[in-house]
Amino acid sequence: MTIGVSMLVGSSRAGSLNERLAKAIERLAPKELVFERVKIDDLPFCDADLEKSPPEQVLRLKATLDRNPAAFFVMPEFNRSLPAVLKNAIDIGSRPMAANSWRGKVVAMTGASPGAIGTAVGQQHLRQILSVIGANVMAGEAYISFSQPDLIADDGHIENESTRAFIQAYVDRFAEFAQRLCDQ
Ligand code: FNR
Numbered sequence: 001m002t003i004g005v006s007m008l009v010g011s012s013r014a015g016s017l018n019e020r021l022a023k024a025i026e027r028l029a030p031k032e033l034v035f036e037r038v039k040i041d042d043l044p045f046c047d048a049d050l051e052k053s054p055p056e057q058v059l060r061l062k063a064t065l066d067r068n069p070a071a072f073f074v075m076p077e078f079n080r081s082l083p084a085v086l087k088n089a090i091d092i093g094s095r096p097m098a099a100n101s102w103r104g105k106v107v108a109m110t111g112a113s114p115g116a117i118g119t120a121v122g123q124q125h126l127r128q129i130l131s132v133i134g135a136n137v138m139a140g141e142a143y144i145s146f147s148q149p150d151l152i153a154d155d156g157h158i159e160n161e162s163t164r165a166f167i168q169a170y171v172d173r174f175a176e177f178a179q180r181l182c183d184q
Contacts, residue, residue, distance in 0.1 A: 001029075001032065001036065001179065001182070001183070002032050002033075002034050003033055003038070003068075003069060003070050003073060003123040003150075003178045003179065003182050004031060004034050004036060004067060004068035004069060004070065004174075005029075005033050005034065005035050005068055005070040005072050005178070006035075006036055006038045006061065006064055006065050006070070006071040006072070007022055007025075007026070007035045007037050007038060007071075007072050007074070008038045008040060008072070008073050008074070008086065008089060009022045009037075009074050009075070010074065010076055010082060010083040010085060010111070011075070011076050011083065011085075012041040012076030012085075013029045015097060015154075016076075016147050017076070017112045017113070017114070017152070018074045018075055018076050018111060018155060019074075020112075020152040020153065020156055021074050021110065021111070021112045021144055021152055021156075021167075022074040022085055022143045022156075023152075023154075023155060023156025024147065024157070024158050024164075024167055025074065025110070025156075025171055026150050026156065027157070028074065028164070028167055028168045028171050029171045029174075029175065030171075030172065030175045032175055032179065033070075033146045033171075033174075033175055033178065035060055035072070036064060038061065038089070039057075039060070039061075039107075040061070040086065040088070040089040042057050042087055042091055042119060043057050043061060043088055043092055044056065044057065044058070045086050045087075045088060045179055046091040046092045046095070048094070048095070048125050049130070050092065051095050053080065054175070056124045057081075058092055059151070061089060061092055061093060061101075062092075062093060062099070062101050064163075065093050065101035065102070066101050066174070069104075069105070069106060069178075069182050070097070070105065070106040070107065070182065071102075071105050071106070071107045071176045071178065072107070072108055072109070072124060072148050072174070073086070073108075073109040073110075073151055074109070075109070075111040075119065075123075075126065076109060076111060076112070076121065076122070077111060077113050077115070077117065077118075077119040077120075077122030079122070079123040080122060080125075081122050082122050082125055082129075083127045083184070087120075087129070090102070090106075090129060090140075091132070092134045098131060100133060100134060101170055102133040102134055102135045103133070103135070104134060104135070104136065105133035105134075105135045105136065106135075106136050106138075106176040106177065106178045106182060107130055107135045107136060107137050107138065108125075108170075108177070109123055109126055109127070109137075109142075109158040110137040110142040110143070110167075110170065111144065112145075112146050112152075113141065113144075113145065113146065114143035114147075115144070115145065116145055117143060117145070118143035118144045118145035118146070119140075119143055119144070120141070120143045123141065123143065126149045137179055138173070138174055140170070140173065142161070142166070142167070142170040143164040144167075145157045153161060156173065
C-alpha cells in the first residue's frame with residue numbers, strides 16, 4: 001500500500017540545510033511513501049477572517065494536507081522554537097475547527113542546524129502543538145547537527161555512513177508507523 005506524505009520544510013532559504021535534509025529523506029524512504037511538497041512561503045498570515053473566504057493559497061494548502069494521510073516536517077530551529085512560516089501553515093491547516101486538516105494525521109519530524117543540539121528544543125515545541133491539534137506524532141527523536149557544511153549534499157546524497165544509517169533508520173521507522181496507522 002502506498003501512503004501519501006505531505007512534506008513541509010521550514011526554510012525556503014537558498015542553500016537551506018533543511019532542504020538538503022528533506023531531499024535525503026525522500027531519497028532514502030521506502031517506495032511505499034509518496035512525498036508531496038507543500039508550499040508554505042506564500043501563505044497569508046493566519047487569522048479567523050481567512051475562513052470566511054479563503055484565498056487560493058489557503059485552499060491549496062488544505063487540499064494538499066487533506067489528500068495525504070501522513071505528513072513529515074523538516075525544520076530549522078529559530079530561537080529555540082519552530083520557524084514562524086511553519087507555525088503559520090500549521091495554524092491555517094487547523095482551521096476551521098470542524099475541518100482541522102491535522103486531526104488523525106500520521107506525523108514525524110526532524111530538523112537540522114549547525115548548532116550542537118540540532119533543533120531539539122524547536123522540535124519539542126512542534127511536537128506539543130501537533131499533539132494539541134490531534135495529529136498522531138511518532139515517538140522518538142531525530143536531530144541533525146550539521147557539524148560539517150557538506151554533511152548532506154545539495155541533492156540529498158549523504159556520504160557519511162553513520163549519518164546515512166541514522167536517517168535511514170528513522171525514515172524506515174516512520175514508514176512502518178505510517179503503514180500500521182493508515183491500515184486501521
Ligand atoms: C537561527 N539559528 C538557530 N540555530 C539553532 O540551532 N538554534 C536556534 O535557536 C537558532 N535560532 C535562529 C534564529 C533565527 C532567526 C535564524 C535566522 C537562525 C541558526 C539556524 O539553525 C541556521 O541559520 C540554519 O542554517 C537554518 O536552517 P536552513 O535555512 O539552513 O534550513
